[in-house]
Amino acid sequence: MKQSVLRVLYRELRRIWLNPRYFIIMTLGIAFTFVFFSTITKEGQPKRLSVAVVDMDGSYLSRRICHEINATPGVKVAAVYNNHTEARKAMQRGDIFAFYEIPKGTYNDLLQFRSPHFVLYVNSAYMLAGTLSYKQLATMGMLATGAVQREVYRKKGYNDEQIMGLIQPIEYDTRNIGNPWINYGNYLMTTLIPAVIAFLVLMHTAYVIARERQEKTVKSWLRRAGNNTLYALIGKMIPYTVWYTLLCLLANLIMFGPMGFPLEGSWMLLVVSSILLIFAAQCAGCFIACAIPDPPLTMGISALYSAMSFSLSGFSFPVESMPRFFYSFSWLYPIRHYFRNFSDIAIYGNGFSICWPRLCALMAFGILLILGAYLLHWQQMREKRLSVQHVKTDVL
Amino acid sequence: MINTLRDIWTVFSIEVRRVFGDRMVLLIFFLAPILYPVIFCYLYHNENVENMAVAVVDESRSADSKRFIHKLDATPELTVAYRCSNLGEAHQLMNDHEVRSIFYFPKDFSSRLAEMRTARVIVFSDMSSFYFYKAALTGGNAVLIDEMHTIELQRYEQAGLTDEEAIIQMQPVVMENTTLFNPTGGYGSFFLPCLMILVLHQTIFLGICILTGDANENRKSLRLIPSHLRRKSIQRVTVGRALCYLLIYVPLCILDLWFIPRWFHLPQLGNLYTILIFCLPFLLAVIFFGMTVGNLVVRQKISPMLCFVFFSLMLFFVSGMVWPQESMPRFWYHFSYLFPSTPGVQGFVKIASMGAPLSEVRNDYMALWLQAAVYFSASTLILSAKLFLRRRKNIIIHNLRQRRQMYLEAQYKR
Numbered sequence: 001m002k003q004s005v006l007r008v009l010y011r012e013l014r015r016i017w018l019n020p021r022y023f024i025i026m027t028l029g030i031a032f033t034f035v036f037f038s039t040i041t042k043e044g045q046p047k048r049l050s051v052a053v054v055d056m057d058g059s060y061l062s063r064r065i066c067h068e069i070n071a072t073p074g075v076k077v078a079a080v081y082n083n084h085t086e087a088r089k090a091m092q093r094g095d096i097f098a099f100y101e102i103p104k105g106t107y108n109d110l111l112q113f114r115s116p117h118f119v120l121y122v123n124s125a126y127m128l129a130g131t132l133s134y135k136q137l138a139t140m141g142m143l144a145t146g147a148v149q150r151e152v153y154r155k156k157g158y159n160d161e162q163i164m165g166l167i168q169p170i171e172y173d174t175r176n177i178g179n180p181w182i183n184y185g186n187y188l189m190t191t192l193i194p195a196v197i198a199f200l201v202l203m204h205t206a207y208v209i210a211r212e213r214q215e216k217t218v219k220s221w222l223r224r225a226g227n228n229t230l231y232a233l234i235g236k237m238i239p240y241t242v243w244y245t246l247l248c249l250l251a252n253l254i255m256f257g258p259m260g261f262p263l264e265g266s267w268m269l270l271v272v273s274s275i276l277l278i279f280a281a282q283c284a285g286c287f288i289a290c291a292i293p294d295p296p297l298t299m300g301i302s303a304l305y306s307a308m309s310f311s312l313s314g315f316s317f318p319v320e321s322m323p324r325f326f327y328s329f330s331w332l333y334p335i336r337h338y339f340r341n342f343s344d345i346a347i348y349g350n351g352f353s354i355c356w357p358r359l360c361a362l363m364a365f366g367i368l369l370i371l372g373a374y375l376l377h378w379q380q381m382r383e384k385r386l387s388v389q390h391v392k393t394d395v396l
Numbered sequence: 397m398i399n400t401l402r403d404i405w406t407v408f409s410i411e412v413r414r415v416f417g418d419r420m421v422l423l424i425f426f427l428a429p430i431l432y433p434v435i436f437c438y439l440y441h442n443e444n445v446e447n448m449a450v451a452v453v454d455e456s457r458s459a460d461s462k463r464f465i466h467k468l469d470a471t472p473e474l475t476v477a478y479r480c481s482n483l484g485e486a487h488q489l490m491n492d493h494e495v496r497s498i499f500y501f502p503k504d505f506s507s508r509l510a511e512m513r514t515a516r517v518i519v520f521s522d523m524s525s526f527y528f529y530k531a532a533l534t535g536g537n538a539v540l541i542d543e544m545h546t547i548e549l550q551r552y553e554q555a556g557l558t559d560e561e562a563i564i565q566m567q568p569v570v571m572e573n574t575t576l577f578n579p580t581g582g583y584g585s586f587f588l589p590c591l592m593i594l595v596l597h598q599t600i601f602l603g604i605c606i607l608t609g610d611a612n613e614n615r616k617s618l619r620l621i622p623s624h625l626r627r628k629s630i631q632r633v634t635v636g637r638a639l640c641y642l643l644i645y646v647p648l649c650i651l652d653l654w655f656i657p658r659w660f661h662l663p664q665l666g667n668l669y670t671i672l673i674f675c676l677p678f679l680l681a682v683i684f685f686g687m688t689v690g691n692l693v694v695r696q697k698i699s700p701m702l703c704f705v706f707f708s709l710m711l712f713f714v715s716g717m718v719w720p721q722e723s724m725p726r727f728w729y730h731f732s733y734l735f736p737s738t739p740g741v742q743g744f745v746k747i748a749s750m751g752a753p754l755s756e757v758r759n760d761y762m763a764l765w766l767q768a769a770v771y772f773s774a775s776t777l778i779l780s781a782k783l784f785l786r787r788r789k790n791i792i793i794h795n796l797r798q799r800r801q802m803y804l805e806a807q808y809k810r
Binding site: 022025026029030032033036037039040041042043046047048049050089091092093094097115116117118119120121122123124125126127128129130131134138141142145161162164165166168169170171172173174175176177178179182184187192196199200203204207210211214294295296297298299300302303304306307308310311314315316317318320321322323326340343344347348350354 | 418419420423424427428431432435436438439440441442444445446464490491492493508509511512513514515516517518519520521522523524525526527528529530533536537540543544547548551570571572573574575576577578579581583585586587589606663697698699701702703704705706708709710713714717718719720721722723724725727728742745746749750751752756757759
C-alpha cells in the first residue's frame with residue numbers, strides 16, 4: 001500500500017512541478033482574499049457614515065442639532081437640505097444613509113411646551129450602513145432629549161442620580177460574547193477565510209482529477225497505484241491536503257495572533273478542525289469528480305454545489321431560521337460543521353466533549369472518498385469490458 | 397453596410413451553434429441564472445430571526461421583573477425558552493446552543509426601581525451570527541422603551557403632575573423612526589437584489605471564459621473567425637459574438653430582475669422599462685469584460701471555474717452593499733470600478749429597492765456605458781493583436797520551411 005501511494009504521490013508532485021500555474025494562482029488567490037478582507041475591514045466598523053439634516057425650522061436649535069450629529073463618532077452631516085424631496089433624492093442616489101427631518105416651528109413648540117416631532121428616516125436597503133447610522137442617530141436623539149429633561153429637573157432641585165432614575169428608569173448592560181467591540185472584521189474573516197480555502201481545495205481536487213480524464217492519463221495514473229483506485233486518490237490528494245492545511249493554519253495563526261481576534265478555547269482543537277475541514281472538502285471534491293465522467297461537467301457541478309456553501313454555513317443568516325429542507329441540506333457542507341465547531345471553540349471555549357460530534361461528521365466525509373474510489377473502479381472495469389467487446393467485434 | 401450585417405450574422409450563427417453545442421455552457425447560461433435566484437429567494441424567505449430562544453435569570457423575583465419577562469416573551473423576535481435559577485445554568489444552556497441570549501435581572505432590580513434609581517438588566521448575546529445579536533437587541537429594546545414609559549408615567553403621577561404635563565415632561569421632543577426601502581430590515585430584501593445582478597454577472601462572465609478557453613484549448617480560435625475578417629474588420633467578430641450573448645441574456649434579465657422578485661415579494665419599486673434600459677449597458681459591459689479577460693488569460697476550458705469562487709465573493713464585498721463605498725479604502729474603491737458588477741449592483745438596488753428614476757442613477761449608468769466602450773475596444777484590440785502575432789508566427793514558420801526546402805534541394809543537387 002505504502003509503495004503505491006508513494007508512487008502516485010511522486011507522480012503528482014512531478015505534475016505540479018511541470019505545470020505549477022494553478023497551484024500558484026490558488027495560493028495567490030488565498031493570499032489576495034486574506035489581504036482584501038483584512039484591509040477592507042481594517043476599521044472594524046464603517047466610520048463617518050454620511051447622513052443629512054432637513055432643516056425646515058432654520059432656528060438656533062436646529063443648527064445645534066446639526067452640530068451634535070456631527071459630534072457623534074460614527075456619522076457626519078454630509079449636507080443640510082431645505083425640503084424632504086431633496087433629501088429623498090440624495091438617499092436614492094446613495095449619497096446619504098439616513099436623515100433627520102426637523103419640521104417648521106420646532107423651536108417655538110419647544111418654548112411653548114408642545115412636544116415637537118422629529119422624524120428619522122433610515123435607508124435600510126444598505127444593511128450595515130443603515131443599521132449603524134440608525135443606531136448612532138437614535139442614541140444621539142435620546143441623549144438630546146435627555147439633556148432637555150435634565151435641565152428642567154435640575155431647576156426643580158433634583159440631584160443627578162435622581163434625575164438619571166427619572167429619565168432612564170431601566171438600562172441594558174450588554175455583554176457581547178466572543179466579539180465585545182462588534183468588530184466586523186473579526187466576524188467576517190474568521191469564518192470566510194477557512195470557507196474560501198475549503199472551497200478552493202474542493203475545486204482544485206475536482207480539477208486535478210478532471211484534468212487526468214481530459215488528458216486521458218487516467219490509466220497511467222491508476223497503474224502507478226497498482227490499479228487500486230483508493231490508493232490512487234489518496235496519493236493524489238496528499239500534496240493538496242498538506243499545502244492547504246498549512247495555508248489554513250497560517251491564516252488562523254495570523255488572525256488569532258498578530259491581528260488579535262479572541263480565541264477562547266484550545267488551539268489544538270482548532271488545528272484539528274481545520275485539518276478535518278480540508279480533508280472533508282477534498283473528499284467531497286473527489287466524490288464529485290469520480291462520479292461524473294465528463295470533465296467540464298465535473299467542474300460545473302462542483303461549482304454549483306459549492307456556490308451555496310457561504311450561505312449554508314450559517315454565519316451570515318442563521319441556518320436555523322431557513323426553511324426546514326435547507327437546514328438538513330446544510331449538513332452536506334463541511335464548512336457548516338467547521339463553523340459550528342469554530343463558534344464553540346473560539347467564542348465559548350468549549351472542549352472536545354462538546355465538539356466531537358462535528359469532528360465525527362467531518363470525518364464521515366471520508367465515506368465519500370471510498371465511494372468515489374469505488375465509482376472510479378467501476379467505471380474503469382466497465383471501460384475495460386466495453387473495450388474488450390469492441391476488439392472482439394473488430395475481429396469478427 | 398449589408399456586408400457588415402452579413403458578417404455579423406455569420407459570426408453570430410457560429411457562436412449560437414457553439415453555445416448550444418456545449419453542455420457546460422448551457423448549464424451555466426440557462427440553469428444557473430434560473431436555479432440560483434429561486435433557491436436563494438426560498439432560502440431567505442424568512443427575512444429575520446423569529447422566536448429566538450432566550451434564557452432568563454430572575455434573581456429579583458419581583459412583579460416588575462415578571463412583567464418585563466412576559467413582555468419579552470410576547471415580542472415576535474424572542475421566546476423565553478428557559479427560566480434559570482442562576483447565571484451558571486444559563487451559560488451552560490448558551491454553551492449548548494440551546495439559547496442565543498441571556499437576560500439577567502440582578503437582585504436589586506426591583507428595589508432600585510422603587511428607590512427611583514436606574515435599574516439594570518444585563519444582556520449576554522451570542523455573537524457567532526450578527527442576526528442573533530440583532531434579534532436580541534430589537535426585541536429587548538422594544539420592551540425597554542415600553543417599560544420605561546410605564547414606569548415614568550407612574551413616577552410623574554407620584555410627583556403630582558397631570559397626565560398631559562407628564563407626557564410632555566417625558567418626551568419634550570418626540571422621535572419618530574421611519575425605515576425606508578426595507579421596512580423589516582430583513583436579510584433577504586437586502587441581499588437578494590444584489591445577488592440577482594451578481595448571478596447574471598458571474599454566469600455571463602464564466603460562460604464566455606469557458607467558450608474562449610474551449611476555443612484556445614482546441615486551437616480552433618482562428619478557425620472560428622471567418623477568413624475574410626481576420627485582417628481588417630475584426631470588430632465585426634466582437635459585435636457578432638456579443639449579440640449572441642445579449643439575445644440569450646435579455647429574457648433571463650427580465651426573469652431574474654423583474655419576475656422572480658415579484659413572485660417572492662422582494663422590494664420592487666422600479667418599473668420594467670427603467671430596469672431594461674439600465675440592463676442594456678450592464679449586459680454589454682459584462683459581455684465585453686468577459687471577452688477581454690477570456691481573450692487575455694484563459695487557456696483551458698475548465699480552468700475558469702477554479703478562480704470563480706473568491707472572485708464572486710470579492711465582487712460582493714467590493715460592490716459597496718456590505719461595506720459602504722465611502723468607508724472603503726480608496727484603493728479598493730477605485731479597484732471595484734474595474735468590474736461591471738459594482739455600478740450594476742449599485743444602480744439596480746437604487747432602481748429596484750429604492751425606486752430611483754434613471755436620472756438619479758446617472759453616475760452608475762454612465763460608468764456602465766464607459767466600461768462597455770473600454771472593454772469593447774480592449775477585447776477587439778487583444779483579438780487583433782493575437783491574430784497578428786499568430787500570422788507573424790505562421791510567416792516565420794513558413795519562411796523557415798521554405799529555407800529548409802531550399803537547403804535540402806541544394807543538398808540534393810550537390
